[in-house]
Amino acid sequence: MNFPSGSCKLRPGMRIILTLAAAVAVAPVWAATEVPVWHTLKGHNAEAFQSLVRAYNSSQSNVKVVERAFDTPEALDQALGSAAKSKNLPALAQIGDSHTLKDVAQRSYVQPFYALQKSSALKNTRWFVSSDNAFIHDARGRLMAFPYMLEIPVMYYNQDAFKQARLVPAVPQRTWMELQGQLVTLANNGSRKCPLTSDLPVSINLENLAAVNNQLYASADNGLKAKGLPSFSFDSTYVRHLSLMISWVRSEIMVRPDAGTKSISRFAQGECAVLMSSSGHIGEFLTRRSLRYAVSGLPYYPEVTRKPGNPFISGAGLWVMKSEKSVTDATVAFLGWLSQPEQAARWYQQTGFLPLTQAAFDATPSSYYAKLGQWRDLVAVYSNKAALTAQGFRIHNYPAIRTRFQKILDSALSGQQPAVTALNAASAEANRLVRQP
CATH class of the missing domain: 3.40.190.10 (Periplasmic binding protein-like II)
Structure with a gap:
C-alpha cells in the first residue's frame, strides 16, 4: 500500500488489522x-x-x-x-x-x-x-x-588365524579339551601373543559353566523358586575347569581374562585368535574391514552333558x-x-x-548370517521355551557376589591360590552375602 509523501497516518480499523497480523506472525509454535x-x-x-x-x-x-x-x-x-x-x-x-x-x-x-x-x-x-x-x-x-x-556370551574366532595355523576344520571345537589342542596349535603358528582371551571371567567360568553344561548355578532352581534362599556349592566340575584355566594362563595359551575393554580391542585389531565375550560386539566387529571373524557357542564338557545347553x-x-x-x-x-x-x-x-x-x-535375510558362523542357530533357541537350567537366576545381593567372584577368580588365575581353595572361598562368601539384608 502506497501513502502520499509525508502522510503515514492509519485509520483506526487498519491499525487493528496490522496489529493482529503482527501478533499472528510472532505466535509460538507448539513444541514437541x-x-x-x-x-x-x-x-x-x-x-x-x-x-x-x-x-x-x-x-x-x-x-x-x-x-x-x-x-x-x-x-x-x-x-x-x-x-x-x-x-x-x-x-x-x-x-x-x-x-x-x-x-x-x-x-x-x-x-x-x-x-x-x-x-x-x-x-x-x-x-x-x-x-x-x-x-x-x-x-x-x-x-x-x-x-x-x-x-548372550559367545565364542568369537579369527578365521585368518585358524587358516594360518592350518586347523581343519578352521573353526573352534566345542569341547574344552579339544579347544585346548587347537589353542596350542594356534600359539605355535602365528597367535603366540594371544591365542585366547575374554572380558567375562565370571560369566564364562562360573555362571555359564553351569548353564552350558545343563547344570543349576545355584540351589532353589537358581533362586527362581518362591521359597527358600538359594546357595552356591561349586563341585568337581568347577574345580576341574578352574584348574584347567589356571594351567592355560600358566602355559600362555590364554591371556588372563580382563574385565575391562582391552581384550575386546585386541580381538578387534586382529591380535587374538579366540575371544569369549558378549554378542553385543558383533556389530562393532563387522565394521572392522580387516577382521574376518565368525561366531560359535561356548565350549562344554561332554563328560557332564551330551549336548551343550544355552547360556544365560x-x-x-x-x-x-x-x-x-x-x-x-x-x-x-x-x-x-x-x-x-x-x-x-x-x-x-x-x-x-x-x-x-x-x-x-x-x-x-540369510545373507546377514553368511559370514557369522553359528550365530543364527545360537539366537533362534531363545524364542523357544527355555530349559530350567537356562531360564536365568535370581540371587539377592548378586552385584556384590559377582564382585567377590571376580576378585577370587583373578587371584586364582594369577596363580595366587589353587582352584579348590578359590572356589571354596567363593561359595562361602556368596552364601554369606545372599543372607545379608
Missing part, C-alpha cells in the same frame, strides 16, 4: 513433547542408537527424543537417584537386570513396561525372547522393561520412568516405532543384541 533417554551404550552401538533416534525425530514432529550417554551404569544409576529427588527424571533409562530384578522394579519412580503394552503402538507386538526366561521378566512372565539390549541372557533393558501422561504417551509412541520390523531388524543386525521381536528375526 520431549522424551529424554539415558543410556550407557558405547562406540558403535551408541552410534547405531543415535542414528535411530535421528530417524525417529525426523519422521514426525510431535515427539522429540533426547538421548544422554553415561560412562558407566553406576554413573547413570547415581544420576537417576538425584533426578528422582529433584523430580527431573528421564522418560527411559538403560538399566541392567543384575539378576535381582526387585532392586530396580521396586523403585518408586519406575513403572513396569507390561502396564503399557495394551497401547495401540505396542498391542500386537510379539517379543522374541520367551516369557519363561527370567531376565527382565517377573515371576508371571511379564516384561518389566523394554527388552532392547539383551545379549544378560545385558539391559530400557526401563520406563513414571511421568505425566503426555510424556508417557510420547514414550510409548517411540518404543512402538522401535518395535516395528524395519527398525527392530536394523538394531539386531547392527549390534548383536538379541532380536527385539520375532518379526525382526524373521526379517533378517
Whole structure:
C-alpha cells in the first residue's frame, strides 16, 4: 500500500488489522513433547542408537527424543537417584537386570513396561525372547522393561588365524579339551601373543559353566523358586575347569581374562585368535574391514552333558520412568516405532543384541548370517521355551557376589591360590552375602 509523501497516518480499523497480523506472525509454535533417554551404550552401538533416534525425530514432529550417554551404569544409576529427588527424571533409562530384578522394579519412580503394552503402538507386538526366561521378566512372565539390549556370551574366532595355523576344520571345537589342542596349535603358528582371551571371567567360568553344561548355578532352581534362599556349592566340575584355566594362563595359551575393554580391542585389531565375550560386539566387529571373524557357542564338557545347553541372557533393558501422561504417551509412541520390523531388524543386525521381536528375526535375510558362523542357530533357541537350567537366576545381593567372584577368580588365575581353595572361598562368601539384608 502506497501513502502520499509525508502522510503515514492509519485509520483506526487498519491499525487493528496490522496489529493482529503482527501478533499472528510472532505466535509460538507448539513444541514437541520431549522424551529424554539415558543410556550407557558405547562406540558403535551408541552410534547405531543415535542414528535411530535421528530417524525417529525426523519422521514426525510431535515427539522429540533426547538421548544422554553415561560412562558407566553406576554413573547413570547415581544420576537417576538425584533426578528422582529433584523430580527431573528421564522418560527411559538403560538399566541392567543384575539378576535381582526387585532392586530396580521396586523403585518408586519406575513403572513396569507390561502396564503399557495394551497401547495401540505396542498391542500386537510379539517379543522374541520367551516369557519363561527370567531376565527382565517377573515371576508371571511379564516384561518389566523394554527388552532392547539383551545379549548372550559367545565364542568369537579369527578365521585368518585358524587358516594360518592350518586347523581343519578352521573353526573352534566345542569341547574344552579339544579347544585346548587347537589353542596350542594356534600359539605355535602365528597367535603366540594371544591365542585366547575374554572380558567375562565370571560369566564364562562360573555362571555359564553351569548353564552350558545343563547344570543349576545355584540351589532353589537358581533362586527362581518362591521359597527358600538359594546357595552356591561349586563341585568337581568347577574345580576341574578352574584348574584347567589356571594351567592355560600358566602355559600362555590364554591371556588372563580382563574385565575391562582391552581384550575386546585386541580381538578387534586382529591380535587374538579366540575371544569369549558378549554378542553385543558383533556389530562393532563387522565394521572392522580387516577382521574376518565368525561366531560359535561356548565350549562344554561332554563328560557332564551330551549336548551343550544355552547360556544365560544378560545385558539391559530400557526401563520406563513414571511421568505425566503426555510424556508417557510420547514414550510409548517411540518404543512402538522401535518395535516395528524395519527398525527392530536394523538394531539386531547392527549390534548383536538379541532380536527385539520375532518379526525382526524373521526379517533378517540369510545373507546377514553368511559370514557369522553359528550365530543364527545360537539366537533362534531363545524364542523357544527355555530349559530350567537356562531360564536365568535370581540371587539377592548378586552385584556384590559377582564382585567377590571376580576378585577370587583373578587371584586364582594369577596363580595366587589353587582352584579348590578359590572356589571354596567363593561359595562361602556368596552364601554369606545372599543372607545379608
